[in-house]
Amino acid sequence: MSARNHEQWSSPPKLAEGEWVDSRIYSDQAIFEEENEKIFKHAWIPVCHESELKDAYAFRTMTIANEPVIVVRGKDMQVRAFLNVCPHRGNMIERRPSGNFKDGTPSGTPKRMTCMFHAWQFDMKGKCVYISRQEEGYQDRLCTADVGLRELKCEVYFGGFVWVCLDDNIEMTVEDWAAGALDCLAPSLNEEPLEVFHYHKAIIPCNYKLWHDTNCEFYHDFLHYHNRITGFNDAYFARKNSGFKNGHINVGSFEVQYDNYEGFHSREELSFPHLPPNHWYMIDMFPGVNFNLRGSALRCDLMTPLGPDKVMIEFRGLGLASDTPEERQTRIDHHNSIWGPFGRNLHEDLIAVTAQGSCMHPNAEKRNILQGRHENETIHDENGMRHYYHEWGRWLNRSPSNPDEEFDESLIAQSSGEQAAVQASA
Amino acid sequence: MAENHASIVEQVKGLIYQSCLYLDDHQWSDWLDLSADDYHYAVRAYSPEISADMEYMGGGLEYMRSLTQMLPKHNTDNSPLKRHCTVYKVDIADDGKSASAVSSFVVFQTMLDGINSHVDAGESRLFMIGRYNDKFEINGDGVKFTDREVRLETRRLDKGSHWPI
Numbered sequence: 095m096s097a098r099n100h101e102q103w104s105s106p107p108k109l110a111e112g113e114w115v116d117s118r119i120y121s122d123q124a125i126f127e128e129e130n131e132k133i134f135k136h137a138w139i140p141v142c143h144e145s146e147l148k149d150a151y152a153f154r155t156m157t158i159a160n161e162p163v164i165v166v167r168g169k170d171m172q173v174r175a176f177l178n179v180c181p182h183r184g185n186m187i188e189r190r191p192s193g194n195f196k197d198g199t200p201s202g203t204p205k206r207m208t209c210m211f212h213a214w215q216f217d218m219k220g221k222c223v224y225i226s227r228q229e230e231g232y233q234d235r236l237c238t239a240d241v242g243l244r245e246l247k248c249e250v251y252f253g254g255f256v257w258v259c260l261d262d263n264i265e266m267t268v269e270d271w272a273a274g275a276l277d278c279l280a281p282s283l284n285e286e287p288l289e290v291f292h293y294h295k296a297i298i299p300c301n302y303k304l305w306h307d308t309n310c311e312f313y314h315d316f317l318h319y320h321n322r323i324t325g326f327n328d329a330y331f332a333r334k335n336s337g338f339k340n341g342h343i344n345v346g347s348f349e350v351q352y353d354n355y356e357g358f359h360s361r362e363e364l365s366f367p368h369l370p371p372n373h374w375y376m377i378d379m380f381p382g383v384n385f386n387l388r389g390s391a392l393r394c395d396l397m398t399p400l401g402p403d404k405v406m407i408e409f410r411g412l413g414l415a416s417d418t419p420e421e422r423q424t425r426i427d428h429h430n431s432i433w434g435p436f437g438r439n440l441h442e443d444l445i446a447v448t449a450q451g452s453c454m455h456p457n458a459e460k461r462n463i464l465q466g467r468h469e470n471e472t473i474h475d476e477n478g479m480r481h482y483y484h485e486w487g488r489w490l491n492r493s494p495s496n497p498d499e500e501f502d503e504s505l506i507a508q509s510s511g512e513q514a515a516v517q518a519s520a
Numbered sequence: 521m522a523e524n525h526a527s528i529v530e531q532v533k534g535l536i537y538q539s540c541l542y543l544d545d546h547q548w549s550d551w552l553d554l555s556a557d558d559y560h561y562a563v564r565a566y567s568p569e570i571s572a573d574m575e576y577m578g579g580g581l582e583y584m585r586s587l588t589q590m591l592p593k594h595n596t597d598n599s600p601l602k603r604h605c606t607v608y609k610v611d612i613a614d615d616g617k618s619a620s621a622v623s624s625f626v627v628f629q630t631m632l633d634g635i636n637s638h639v640d641a642g643e644s645r646l647f648m649i650g651r652y653n654d655k656f657e658i659n660g661d662g663v664k665f666t667d668r669e670v671r672l673e674t675r676r677l678d679k680g681s682h683w684p685i
């Protein structure tokens with residue numbers, strides 16, 4: 095058989111259950127909404143880095159699963175998160191991406207969050223401290239104590255990232271949630287304070303999972319001339335992919351030969367603490383977060399799904415807060431050379447997932463998206479993606495390869511050999 | 521003020537517009553030949569998200585040369601980028617040996633292969649806006665770029681690009 099007809103093309107591939115997914119999971123509106131409800135509203139999300147809120151009264155705004163969120167640093171230097179929604183008539187309290195409440199606003203007093211609409215004010219702990227013409231309108235029926243902001247679970251963890259969870263009932267700390275997946279980089283990130291030096295965002299017409307998949311599989315290094323020429327040696331092919339509880343994965347390290355790319359240089363002199371020279375670790379966290387440390391620069395991708403076929407990806411680059419201006423510039427150069435918006439690799443990755451997205455419309459003929467490579471859980475094995483979809487299936491109770499059917503744990507465990515990896519890391 | 525002030529201003533403007541034509545047409549080597557040996561190029565933007573000035577791409581003449589020479593080895597979005605640029609201001613140093621200029625630009629992208637070419641190819645979209653902050657040396661050989669800062673206003677860069685702006 096060479097090319098296939100509809101029936102052949104649509105029938106299950108000659109792989110075990112769990113070694114492919116139905117492309118509908120990348121295009122279906124109902125599945126997308128379910129993901130927001132059942133996954134993104136219950137997961138820990140690293141919304142920003144503490145260096146973006148250096149001073150008391152500093153704030154950052156963002157959204158998780160369509161909910162506006164504000165993160166503020168109090169007078170006590172504690173970072174707290176709230177819904178960025180006014181308890182009066184539901185206005186967005188702060189419209190700017192960042193700033194500092196030390197300065198007043200046109201409707202408000204310094205050191206307070208003021209909703210510009212009717213001038214209600216809140217302190218940095220989310221307490222309502224002022225209702226305009228309170229007694230005249232509410233007499234003794236409603237007072238400031240009744241209308242505080244909605245506080246959200248918030249932790250600063252792992253090199254100063256600010257994690258927020260919309261679910262009050264999440265029992266796990268961020269550490270529990272990570273289940274060991276962050277351990278490989280923790281010594282490098284926790285040794286001294288980090289600082290964000292790069293931020294840019296991309297809105298891409300593809301499903302967020304396609305970007306996460308690309309971060310989880312390295313088989314696509316065939317896309318990147320840079321990675322082929324600086325990698326593709328025995329040490330590269332020996333890198334391990336390991337799965338952790340809650341759907342996270344690690345991609346093991348090796349020494350990258352940056353000098354092999356014309357005009358690029360070793361990053362040895364500016365390695366992060368405890369990181370061997372030119373090493374490169376990658377952590378992919380469920381449901382859409384990536385930490386990527388290449389020698390001298392840390393990258394973090396945060397995915398915010400905007401629709402079944404639309405994702406916003408925020409890219410951050412980080413160095414050490416103690417960097418001299420020269421060191422910082424070198425880190426920036428290293429970061430930009432492959433990861434900046436004009437970098438060699440990032441653009442290639444983004445055009446590839448855009449092209450995938452172009453092929454996955456809701457009513458397209460069914461495509462089986464293969465993730466069935468087995469190479470002893472090394473770099474071109476696709477066990478990372480299998481591990482992710484195992485978790486995804488559990489959260490949605492949908493089979494990734496047949497999303498109209500319920501998730502059957504035993505089917506996947508038996509046939510894909512996936513279970514071994516989960517157990518080993520649990 | 522330099523005696524031949526008006527003619528230097530015209531030369532500076534001409535050089536900026538020539539650089540735009542070369543960049544539009546991917547004549548990378550010709551573009552870099554408009555520069556002095558100590559040329560430095562950088563794309564920068566201010567981020568109100570992280571409250572910091574950022575650099576998105578940058579390097580000296582040699583680095584930019586090797587970066588552009590390596591392009592054929594890379595997969596890229598081949599949708600052409602074309603600039604509209606207006607030189608707003610040219611300042612010539614009192615000794616007539618250097619100058620600086622501020623230009624405003626917009627870059628349009630005409631879709632070719634970036635998304636779904638059957639649907640999108642041929643459509644022109646606004647790609648980015650910003651300013652060129654340029655510096656020049658002026659000597660017997662004429663005017664040459666010594667520094668270009670591409671100051672981007674646009675920060676949602678989506679797929680980005682492999683090409684200098």
Ligand code: FES
Nearest residue numbers: 180182183209212
């Ligand atoms: S909506 Fe915020 S004060 Fe009225």
Ligand SMILES: [Fe+2]
Nearest residue numbers: 314318439443
């Ligand atoms: Fe990649």
